[in-house]
Amino acid sequence: MEIAQPRDLERYLSLAKRRHGELCRQKRIFNARNRIIGGDTDAWDAQVHDQKIKEATEKARHETFAAEMRQNDKITCILEGRERRDRKSLCKAINDFQQTFQKPETRREFDLSDPLALRKDLPARQSDNDIRNTVSGMQKFMGEDLNFHERKKFQEEQNREWSLQQQRERESARAHQRCAEDLYFKTRLQFDETAKHLQNLESATRKAVCAAVKEFNRNQATESVERKTREKKQEQEDDLAEISNLLRGDLLSENPQQAASSFGPHRVVPDRWKGMTREQLEQIRLVQKQQIQEKLKQLSRGLRLGRKKYMEEVCTNQPTEGYFTQFNTGSR
Known part of the structure; x- marks a missing residue:
């Protein structure tokens, strides 16, 4: 410490x-x-006093304005009440005038808005022959006549008569139908008997026709077999004749004489010519060999002449014995 x-x-x-x-x-x-240091207290007091005076003046002015507004409100209320009374008096005077001098009955279009118009007006029609019942009025339609009940009673009576008449007609139709059915039954029995008889006739006829057809078919088959046999035999004979003709003919035998032309021995027919004969081929080969030999002779003769001419032009000096002895004389 x-x-x-x-x-x-x-x-x-x-x-x-x-x-x-x-x-x-x-x-x-x-x-x-x-804080009072560095400040002016007198000035501050003066400012506070002025502010209070200003506030008092402003307050007095506001109170004056409020008094004037209250006075104006009272005057406005009085004027509104007076205007309301005047308007009420005017409306009353107008209503009195309308009730006295402008009644609804005196208006020109009162008949359009009259509440008692239906009571005052005549009915749509007073009878079925009313002259007001025009086509465009559409006041009378079918079934809306005034004597509807009498007409309905008459129609009921008429319907009853029609019903009785229909019953009588139905009974008569039934009787006619029974008669027609009996007649139809009898006619049907007769038709059945006739059909049975016709069926028997048809069966007998069919049997006869079948027998005739069988006989005809049998004959036709026999004739067909014979005809085929003859045709086959004839075809075989034709084939044999054709084969014999082909074998003996000039086409397959390749006869060179068939290509001979009538224009001379040195000409032939192109579509019949089968080629040259052996003698002609040998003659051609002999001529070709002779031509080859002559060609070879000419070539050899030409080669000799050419070599000789070349040697004469190129080799102008002939080698001597000394030329050949100079070789293989040293080690190098």
């Missing part, structure tokens, strides 16, 4: 004093309500 010296205490006291003074100064300066 260190021991405080007098100088340290003085320094500490001085520092604490300055800090306390600074805090007091800050309180005096930064507090707007209590």
